[in-house]
Amino acid sequence: MAKQTSEAFPMNGGNGPYSYAHNSTYQVILTAQREKASTELLIVLKEGVDSTKAKIQAAIAEKLDIKHLPSSLKTFTIADLGCSFGPNTFIAVQNIIEAVVLKYKSQGTFSSDVPEFQVLFNDHSSNDFNKLFESLSPEMPYYVVGVPGSFHGRLFPKASVHFVHSSYALHWISRVPPQVVDKSSPAWNQGRVHYASAPNEVLEAYSAQFSKDIQSFLDARAQEMVSGGLMTIIIPALPNETPVSQSTFGAVMDLLGSCFLDMAKMGLMSEDKVDSFNLPLYATSPKELEALIERNGCFSVEGMEALNRPMTHDAAYNAKLCLSHMRATLEGPIREHFGTEIIDELFHRFAEKSAMSSIFINSDGWAIDLLVILKRN
Numbered sequence: 001m002a003k004q005t006s007e008a009f010p011m012n013g014g015n016g017p018y019s020y021a022h023n024s025t026y027q028v029i030l031t032a033q034r035e036k037a038s039t040e041l042l043i044v045l046k047e048g049v050d051s052t053k054a055k056i057q058a059a060i061a062e063k064l065d066i067k068h069l070p071s072s073l074k075t076f077t078i079a080d081l082g083c084s085f086g087p088n089t090f091i092a093v094q095n096i097i098e099a100v101v102l103k104y105k106s107q108g109t110f111s112s113d114v115p116e117f118q119v120l121f122n123d124h125s126s127n128d129f130n131k132l133f134e135s136l137s138p139e140m141p142y143y144v145v146g147v148p149g150s151f152h153g154r155l156f157p158k159a160s161v162h163f164v165h166s167s168y169a170l171h172w173i174s175r176v177p178p179q180v181v182d183k184s185s186p187a188w189n190q191g192r193v194h195y196a197s198a199p200n201e202v203l204e205a206y207s208a209q210f211s212k213d214i215q216s217f218l219d220a221r222a223q224e225m226v227s228g229g230l231m232t233i234i235i236p237a238l239p240n241e242t243p244v245s246q247s248t249f250g251a252v253m254d255l256l257g258s259c260f261l262d263m264a265k266m267g268l269m270s271e272d273k274v275d276s277f278n279l280p281l282y283a284t285s286p287k288e289l290e291a292l293i294e295r296n297g298c299f300s301v302e303g304m305e306a307l308n309r310p311m312t313h314d315a316a317y318n319a320k321l322c323l324s325h326m327r328a329t330l331e332g333p334i335r336e337h338f339g340t341e342i343i344d345e346l347f348h349r350f351a352e353k354s355a356m357s358s359i360f361i362n363s364d365g366w367a368i369d370l371l372v373i374l375k376r377n
C-alpha cells in the first residue's frame with residue numbers, strides 16, 4: 001500500500017521537563033497540584049478536562065448507532081490518529097470505551113455480549129512509540145496495535161474502523177507550502193516564521209495546504225470507516241471572522257518570530273535561515289472546516305462546538321504554560337532547521353518577552369478548541 005508522505009514533526013519524547021508527556025493537559029494538572037497552584041486555576045483546568053470527557057461521552061450516547069453494526073460484531077475498533085505517546089491518548093481511549101460499553105448496555109446487551117475492543121494507536125513513525133507501549137497499563141481493557149504513518153493517507157484496511165478520534169493533531173499541516181519559501185513568489189514569507197501578520201498571499205497558501213490535507217484525511221477515513229462509524233476531532237481554531245492577526249494565537253506566533261529576528265540581528269543565525277523557516281501550523285475556523293467537510297461529502301456533521309479551554313486570567317501562569325507547551329511541541333521542527341545550539345537561547349528570549357507581554361492577561365482571545373463530531377454516511 002503506497003503511503004502518503006507528510007513531514008513528521010514529533011513532539012519532544014522521553015520524560016524531560018520539556019517532553020510532551022510532561023506538557024499535556026493531564027500532566028499540567030498534576031504539576032499545578034504539585035506546585036500548589038491556586039484553587040481557581042486547578043478548578044479551571046479540571047473543568048476543561050471533565051467537560052471534554054462529558055461531551056465525547058454524550059456524543060457516543062446520542063450519535064453512535066450500534067443497531068447499524070452487525071449483531072455478530074466481535075471486535076469494536078477504535079483509532080486514535082496523532083496519538084503522540086501519552087498520557088492524553090490513554091485517557092481519551094478509556095473514555096471512549098466506557099461510553100461505548102454504556103451504549104451497548106443501555107440497548108439491553110449483556111456484558112458478555114459486548115464486543116472486545118481493539119485500539120489502533122497512530123502517529124508518525126518517528127513518534128516515541130516505545131514510550132507509548134511502556135506506558136500501557138497491564139489492566140487496559142483492549143488490544144493494542146501501533147500504526148506508524150501519516151493520517152493524511154490510508155492507514156487501515158477498508159471498512160475496518162468503527163470509531164476514529166484525533167485530538168490536537170489536524171492543525172499540523174503536512175508540509176510548509178512551497179510558495180512561502182520561494183523568493184520569486186508573491187507568497188514569500190520573508191522575515192516571519194508563520195502567516196500571522198503576513199500578507200494575504202501567505203495566509204492563502206497555508207489555507208490551501210490545510211484544505212488539501214483535510215480532503216486527503218477525510219478521503220482516507222471514508223474508506224477505512226464502516227458506514228455509521230463516528231469520528232471525534234478536537235482541533236485548535238479561531239472563532240469565525242477572527243483575523244489571525246487579532247488573535248492571541250497570532251500574537252504568540254509573532255512573539256516567537258520576533259525572537260528569531262533578534263537572534264538573526266545579533267548574528268546568532270542568518271536572516272536567510274529565518275526566511276526559509278516556517279511553522280507548519282494552521283488555525284482553521286468552524287466555518288472553513290464545515291465547508292471542507294461538506295465538500296468531501298462522505299460525513300455528516302453531527303456536532304461542532306467550542307470546548308472550555310483550561311486557561312485562567314493568571315497572566316504569569318498562562319505565559320509559563322504557553323512556553324512549556326510551545327517548547328514541547330515546536331522544538332522538533334525548529335531544531336531540525338536551525339540545529340540544537342539555538343534552542344535554549346530562543347526559548348529563554350521567548351520566556352522573557354512573554355513575561356513582559358500583555359497578551360497572556362486575557363486568555364479569551366487565544367483560540368478555541370473545536371470539538372467536531374462526524375458520522376460516516
Ligand SMILES: C[S@@+](CC[C@H](N)C(=O)[O-])C[C@H]1O[C@@H](n2cnc3c(N)ncnc32)[C@H](O)[C@@H]1O
Nearest residue numbers: 006082083084088123124150151167168169172
Ligand atoms: C500535539 S500532539 C497531540 C497528541 C495527542 N493526540 C493529545 O491530544 O495530546 C500532535 C500529534 O500529532 C501527530 N501528527 C501530526 N501530523 C500527523 C500526521 N500527518 N500523521 C500522524 N500523526 C501526526 C504529531 O506527531 C503529534 O504526536
